[in-house]
Amino acid sequence: MAQDRFTGVGLGLRRPHLEAVAGLEAHGVPFWETCPENVIGDGGRHHRMACAVLDRDPVLTHGLAISVGGFDPWDGEYLRDLGRFLIRTGTPWHSEHLCFTGVDGSCLHELLPLPFTREAARHAIARAKDLQTRLPVPLLLENITYYAELGPSEMDEADFIAGVLEGADVGWLLDVNNVYVNGLNFGFDPKAWLSRMPLDRVAQIHIAGHKRFGDITVDTHGAEVIDPVIELMQWTLARLGRPVPVLLERDNHIPDLDALLAERARLQHAYDAVLAPVLAPGGVGHG
Amino acid sequence: MAESRTLGLQRAMASLVLDGDEAVFESDPGEAARRQGLGDAEQRSFRDQGPGMRTYRELARMSLIEPLETLFPVLKALLDAAGAWDGCIQAFLDARAIRSSHYRDIGPAFLGWLAATGWGQDRWPFLLELAHAEILEVLVARFPDADPPGEVHADPGPQDRVVLDPATQVVTYTHAVHRVREQAPVPEARPTHLLAFRDGEGEARLLELTPATAALLVQAQTRPLAETVAALGLPGLTPAMNLLRDLHRDGAIAGFHRPLA
Known part of the structure; x- marks a missing residue:
């Protein structure tokens, strides 16, 4: 299967590192993740370097702007370009966020929460199913951080996400940092939360750093991953019993490439440590 | 529903x-x-x-x-000094003018909104030019890559037309908006002609042009070089063609085209 080559800990391909990565074939990164919106329709020197890396190395794609839970019509031209891009990269799947990002044609460029209600779930399911029919690869949805519930809730976040994933029959990009941050902000145990979820749908994991501002912890992608989040990743991988790819996200206060490669190596060590026993001959794998 | x-x-x-x-x-x-x-x-x-x-x-x-603060630092300095930046941004947000899902389009959307509404231009007549000049190199640097124009050659002849690289822009301002800085954001009022293009490495470059060179680059796209040089009263065809060869070498000109008779 194509996705068998996607294991270990990858990195997001970010603009400040393009030149270095393009000139560095033996970087040790098993795959890169790229945001199609930042490549499609772009041009110039950085664009050429990005394309050179994407044509050379294994790539997963992760979108930021498709408003899966929104009401605005799809941008048909963008979806056609996206489909061509996904085929060009050879990505085994494409992920978007379970959220809304715009209203009435106005793009807000923020991952905003959906109401935890039956009608919002039905709407997100219908939209995800429709979006899936327009993509050439399987769609994954990612759980977001949220800082407030949007209106009165009829269910909790876990039931909402599980319901949408099952209803739309799509895979899950599980962001363990988002689970951890939501646990801090809303006072729940991340492992208990994950134990309720359809982990068989997890195809990829995201991990990142966060920061506390006053009483609220924000998913900043601007700091190193802390040990409890790494431990949550390991706990999840052990439950999964299979080597799903993990992506280290870093979008703010981006360090130089060497520092990021060192953090990736630290996460890879944690990844290997937890998966070695279950993947060894005679090991217990499940999920 | x-x-x-x-x-x-x-x-x-x-x-x-x-x-x-x-x-x-x-x-x-x-x-x-x-x-x-x-x-x-x-x-x-x-x-x-x-x-x-x-x-x-x-x-x-x-x-x-x-992204607006990053792309328009001089405009921000100008408006901040008058206590008007926050009001400008709020008017832009009120207009719900960000319609693209591409994050890089926020700056161009702001420029488009300034052009469409004329915001602040009664008080600062150069405001739109200033905003355009601030974002010009970014627009050129990130102009979508495209196939090169077909049927062009590298060496210009008297009957040829100039074919600019798709990313190249020849712009004319009424103010010297390319010379402002955050500490001195008000431009001198004088006609200014700029050539913005991508060099061979794909990096944006900016050249200030004489009025005659700007006119040559614009007019020679639609009529023969020799005719354009004569109409503009330039000193001669050879210096003009040497200049155009240089601009072709640097990447601003994609090539030269001779229409079928």
């Missing part, structure tokens, strides 16, 4: 993020739900989660405003 409540909540969130009235939202985030005609339960939900709602307002506005 079953989804109308969900849509109403999303509109309320957009209102909370984009609308002005900072003091109103600070004291009562439920106002955003009330404006959308949502009921007491929805208003109470917004109100009871004040810190989280204010976090969304702060994060979302930051993601929309930061």
Whole structure:
């Protein structure tokens, strides 16, 4: 299967590192993740370097702007370009966020929460199913951080996400940092939360750093991953019993490439440590 | 319609993020739900989660405003000095003019909004030119890659037309807006001609042109070089062709085209 080559800990391909990565074939990164919106329709020197890396190395794609839970019509031209891009990269799947990002044609460029209600779930399911029919690869949805519930809730976040994933029959990009941050902000145990979820749908994991501002912890992608989040990743991988790819996200206060490669190596060590026993001959794998 | 409540909540969130009235939202985030005609339960939900709602307002506005502060530092300095930057940004957000899902399009959307509304240009007649000049190199640097124009050659002849590289822009301003800086954001009033293009490495470059060279580059796209040089009263065809060869070598000109007779 194509996705068998996607294991270990990858990195997001970010603009400040393009030149270095393009000139560095033996970087040790098993795959890169790229945001199609930042490549499609772009041009110039950085664009050429990005394309050179994407044509050379294994790539997963992760979108930021498709408003899966929104009401605005799809941008048909963008979806056609996206489909061509996904085929060009050879990505085994494409992920978007379970959220809304715009209203009435106005793009807000923020991952905003959906109401935890039956009608919002039905709407997100219908939209995800429709979006899936327009993509050439399987769609994954990612759980977001949220800082407030949007209106009165009829269910909790876990039931909402599980319901949408099952209803739309799509895979899950599980962001363990988002689970951890939501646990801090809303006072729940991340492992208990994950134990309720359809982990068989997890195809990829995201991990990142966060920061506390006053009483609220924000998913900043601007700091190193802390040990409890790494431990949550390991706990999840052990439950999964299979080597799903993990992506280290870093979008703010981006360090130089060497520092990021060192953090990736630290996460890879944690990844290997937890998966070695279950993947060894005679090991217990499940999920 | 079953989804109308969900849509109403999303509109309320957009209102909370984009609308002005900072003091109103600070004291009562439920106002955003009330404006959308949502009921007491929805208003109470917004109100009871004040810190989280204010976090969304702060994060979302930051993601929309930061690229403008980065792309238009001189314009910001000019308007800040007059206490007008925040008002300008709020008017832009009120217009709901960010319609593209590409984050890089926020700057061009702001420029388009300035052009469409004329905001501030009665007081600062150079404002639109200043904003355009600030973003010009970015627009050129990131102009979508395209196949090179077909049927062009490298060496110009008297009957040829100039074919610019698709990313190249020849612009004329009434003010020297390319010379301003944050400490001195008001430009001198004098006609200014600029050539912005991508060099062989794909990096944006900016050249100031004489009026005659700017006219040559514009007019020779649609009529023969020799005819253009004569019409403009330039000193001779050879110097003009040497200049065009240089610009071709540097990447501003894609090549030269001779239409079939």
